[in-house]
Amino acid sequence: MIKKLTIIMLGFFMIMCCLVVCYRYSTVVLNKKKYPVFGVDLSHYQGDVDWKKLERQGVQFAFIKATEGSGHVDESVADNLKNSADTNIAVSCYHFFSFDSAGETQAENFINTVPVESIDMPPVIDIEYYADKSRNKPSFEHTEAILTPLLEILEEHYGKKPIIYANHSVYLRYIKEKYSDYPLWVRNTHEEPTFAEWKFWQYSDKGMLEGYFGKEKYIDYDVYCGSREEFEKEFDLSTRRTKK
Numbered sequence: 001m002i003k004k005l006t007i008i009m010l011g012f013f014m015i016m017c018c019l020v021v022c023y024r025y026s027t028v029v030l031n032k033k034k035y036p037v038f039g040v041d042l043s044h045y046q047g048d049v050d051w052k053k054l055e056r057q058g059v060q061f062a063f064i065k066a067t068e069g070s071g072h073v074d075e076s077v078a079d080n081l082k083n084s085a086d087t088n089i090a091v092s093c094y095h096f097f098s099f100d101s102a103g104e105t106q107a108e109n110f111i112n113t114v115p116v117e118s119i120d121m122p123p124v125i126d127i128e129y130y131a132d133k134s135r136n137k138p139s140f141e142h143t144e145a146i147l148t149p150l151l152e153i154l155e156e157h158y159g160k161k162p163i164i165y166a167n168h169s170v171y172l173r174y175i176k177e178k179y180s181d182y183p184l185w186v187r188n189t190h191e192e193p194t195f196a197e198w199k200f201w202q203y204s205d206k207g208m209l210e211g212y213f214g215k216e217k218y219i220d221y222d223v224y225c226g227s228r229e230e231f232e233k234e235f236d237l238s239t240r241r242t243k244k
Contacts, residue, residue, distance in 0.1 A: 028189065028203045030223065037061065037224035037231045040209070041094070041202065044076040047214020051084045054211045060231070061090040061224065063124055063185075063200075066113050069098030070105035073113050081118045090237055094124035094165060095150075099138045103150030111157050121235050122160035124185060125150060127170050143174050151182070165202075168195050185222070199225055 038058050043065035065074040084091045095110045154162045165185040185200035186193045200222050207221040224231050
């Protein structure tokens, strides 16, 4: 009886492990007719990028990592901005938000790294938990004191309301009440997000394309909520900084 019970428990444990793994690596089956404007986001982890090859695979926009906090600059941002300009891929850059430094100095770091004329879409603030923040969540008041000046300074400098990137829990805790009027880029790799109106959706972190040569084999997949015509009109891409 004990042996039989042990086998049953072992089987149950294996099934649960399989379910967890499947859930972790599940990928949304995207309705491409509903969301025809496809893009990616990337950083130095993707290494050297062949932007023309990405364009040939249908990439229409890209978010490029630029900075973190008040001092860190992504080592590939300058090359990515320069090389993407030889394509018709619309680009912007994102800043990884720090709960541990002032919004003013974070804005300065981003502005010193990303020239206004180098991006087609608004700058992005990527807000997510890091280190022990998911266990020891910063208060809304603490976050607001950093985020508000950061957003305001970037909007004044770039002339565009910044996009905020967040997952469901971060959105509910920090964004929903005070910052819901900012364009939203949401992360959900398991189903289409319904918790808020969004402009961009990161639907997979297990995408694979040809044309990047870093230590990371995957690339994040994103879509815009609308048609190509709506995308071009919203971000005024008729006056894009360069053409091929």
